Amino acid sequence: MIELSQQSLPHGITLSCRATGQRGRPVLMFLHGFPEAAFVWDELLEHFARAENGGYRCVAPNLRGFEQSTQPADVKDYRAKHLVQDIAALIQLEGAPLECLVAHDWGGAVAWNLANQMPQLTKKLAIINSPHPGTFLRELQSNPKQQAASAYMNFLIRPDAEKLLRENDYRRLWEFFTNWGGAPWLTEAVKNRYRAVWDASLTGGLNYYRASPLRPPRTDDPAAAAISLPREMLTVDLPTLVLWGMDDAALPPGLIEGLEEYVPQLTLEKVEGASHWIIHERPEFVAQRLGRFLGR
Helix, strand or coil: CCEEEEEECCCCCEEEEEEECCCCCCEEEEECCCCCCHHHHHHHHHHHHCHHHCCCEEEEECCCCCCCCCCCCCHHHHCHHHHHHHHHHHHHHHCCCECEEEEECHHHHHHHHHHHHCHHHECCEEEECCCCHHHHHHHHHHCHHHHHHCCHHHHHCCCCHHHHHHHHHHHHHHHHHHCCCCCCCCCHHHHHHHHHHHHHHHHHHHHHHHHCCCCCCECCECHHHHCCCCHHHCCCCCCEEEEEECCCCCCCHHHHCCHHHCCCCEEEEEECCCCCCHHHHCHHHHHHHHHHHHCC
């Protein structure tokens, strides 16, 4: 059974969390992306809480700005350092270090940074279709294909993005799923769960894009073209699993080229026929690969 809670962090942020499994057991933490929320991990939370799959304590927070978590009004409060601070504090409440931090999309952006800055907080890292900041910056600066694939980011930072995304029952947001993978898993019941999240917290999710310069450059905004990241901010010295759906329209395979230069303990699996939404498309596969990685 999934437990719902509000976790108050020492720095004044509250994260609404979903969890299952016995307290005191080794902890797995799962970080979601946009335009999603913590509920997308429920199947994996229940899977890994079972004794035969490790009997883990499994926790999935709604990141700040999402669902019932604190939604700061200032865009600056969605910068990476604040997002990392939230998850570091939550890990310490659960009892650091984690057995593994598992993340997708924007959750992966937080996880890559945390693994670089505070590797002592988790024993392992598992990333699902979320670009490493070093390869993402490289591709945004130099690869026209990635610049085109990420052009939607410049739509999401518009001041009228909320209004446009809410039109016609969130038509543009549904297209994030259906245009990037068909989405037969997107039933009406699942849609209702997304509607509830978007009704409550759409601005918070959009503020992630507004706060980050990692987006395609434009004539009036240098964005990624103006960034330089020192190598010490990019290395991850943890055992790391990367699962990559190779049909991801927003994050083409160029993003995993050269990844081993930043992540020496890398296990990379390219998944043909899977899109950005591989967690929904192939949940049993993701659970099997993650379980194998945890058992090493």
